[in-house]
Amino acid sequence: MRWGVIVFPGSCDDQDVFNCLKREMGQKVKRLWHKDALAGQFDCLILPGGFSYGDYLRCGAMARFSPIMHGVVKFARSGGLVLGICNGFQILCEAGLLPGALVRNVGLQFVCQQVYLRVEETDTAFTRGIGKGQLLRLPIKHGEGCYYADALTLERLRKNRQILLRYVDPKGKPLPSVNPNGSLENIAGVCNEARNIFGLMPHPEDACSKLLGSEDGLRIFSSIAAHHGAGEKRHA
Amino acid sequence: MRIKIFISLKNGVLDPQGKAIERSLHTLGYGEVQGVRMGKYLELDIDAPSRAAAERRIREMCDKLLANPVIEDYRFEIQQESQKSEVGGQRSEN
Numbered sequence: 001m002r003w004g005v006i007v008f009p010g011s012c013d014d015q016d017v018f019n020c021l022k023r024e025m026g027q028k029v030k031r032l033w034h035k036d037a038l039a040g041q042f043d044c045l046i047l048p049g050g051f052s053y054g055d056y057l058r059c060g061a062m063a064r065f066s067p068i069m070h071g072v073v074k075f076a077r078s079g080g081l082v083l084g085i086c087n088g089f090q091i092l093c094e095a096g097l098l099p100g101a102l103v104r105n106v107g108l109q110f111v112c113q114q115v116y117l118r119v120e121e122t123d124t125a126f127t128r129g130i131g132k133g134q135l136l137r138l139p140i141k142h143g144e145g146c147y148y149a150d151a152l153t154l155e156r157l158r159k160n161r162q163i164l165l166r167y168v169d170p171k172g173k174p175l176p177s178v179n180p181n182g183s184l185e186n187i188a189g190v191c192n193e194a195r196n197i198f199g200l201m202p203h204p205e206d207a208c209s210k211l212l213g214s215e216d217g218l219r220i221f222s223s224i225a226a227h228h229g230a231g232e233k234r235h236a
Numbered sequence: 237m238r239i240k241i242f243i244s245l246k247n248g249v250l251d252p253q254g255k256a257i258e259r260s261l262h263t264l265g266y267g268e269v270q271g272v273r274m275g276k277y278l279e280l281d282i283d284a285p286s287r288a289a290a291e292r293r294i295r296e297m298c299d300k301l302l303a304n305p306v307i308e309d310y311r312f313e314i315q316q317e318s319q320k321s322e323v324g325g326q327r328s329e330n
Binding site for chain 1: 248249250252253256301302304306
């Protein structure tokens with residue numbers, strides 16, 4: 001499987017994603033500079049975390065106009081798998097590839113901590129290897145991770161089962177007290193209607209080995225790899 | 237033409253900064269203050285053949301980049317060379 005990690009000026013988790021895929025999972029992965037046109041064949045593109053363009057104006061607002069984004073939008077619209085992590089999630093929302101927006105944390109503080117997440121849906125490439133309702137322990141680190149969508153959009157997200165991850169307590173309850181940033185309905189990650197684009201605030205790439213305290217992040221990347229493998233078999 | 241653009245959060249979008257500012261004002265004794273909302277203010281010069289053309293271009297810029305329609309509204313003022321300020325722009329309500 002061929003993975004591409006897009007590097008914007010100010011990205012800072014691209015190397016972590018690269019290491020996770022290459023070193024921990026032995027995958028074929030290429031880093032792609034934002035100023036280049038998207039060239040080559042890829043099965044999954046990842047927009048990593050960081051502070052693209054210094055978060056000027058709004059997080060992700062400028063990165064969405066980087067030259068490579070033409071190719072990313074085309075790839076996504078034709079059904080290619082796209083994963084946006086943290087700043088990558090913000091960029092996908094700004095680009096209109098995912099619904100809603102990420103605004104300043106309700107507590108105004110940058111949050112940097114481990115959280116529990118409940119997997120809400122499993123009929124996506126990103127979560128198919130994880131049981132419904134299962135918990136993941138992943139780190140978050142962001143200042144603008146408060147998920148917002150208007151009432152109509154939120155209703156649509158629920159109806160189409162596009163909410164893939166929620167912040168929960170260790171028992172799996174999405175209580176307000178464990179909502180780290182004020183996100184509506186404790187939402188930590190959503191996908192598009194076609195279920196091939198997924199954005200999340202937590203960092204699966206930073207929970208990919210025992211050394212880092214959790215291997216739960218691998219389950220998301222393994223899901224994607226398994227989904228791709230199954231597709232290859234179907235086409236063979 | 238000199239353009240002044242005002243970007244504000246839509247109703248219903250949380251504004252924790254506004255809330256913090258409001259609390260500070262209360263602490264300072266301005267208890268009568270309510271509903272503080274913080275926005276953004278931009279100024280720019282634009283070379284346009286007419287006022288209508290400038291308006292069209294500014295609207296485009298706001299929709300594309302300067303404001304995020306999911307969370308923000310905007311309005312703008314066009315200031316002619318004469319420094320006379322006129323109000324233009326739009327407020328999308330939803």
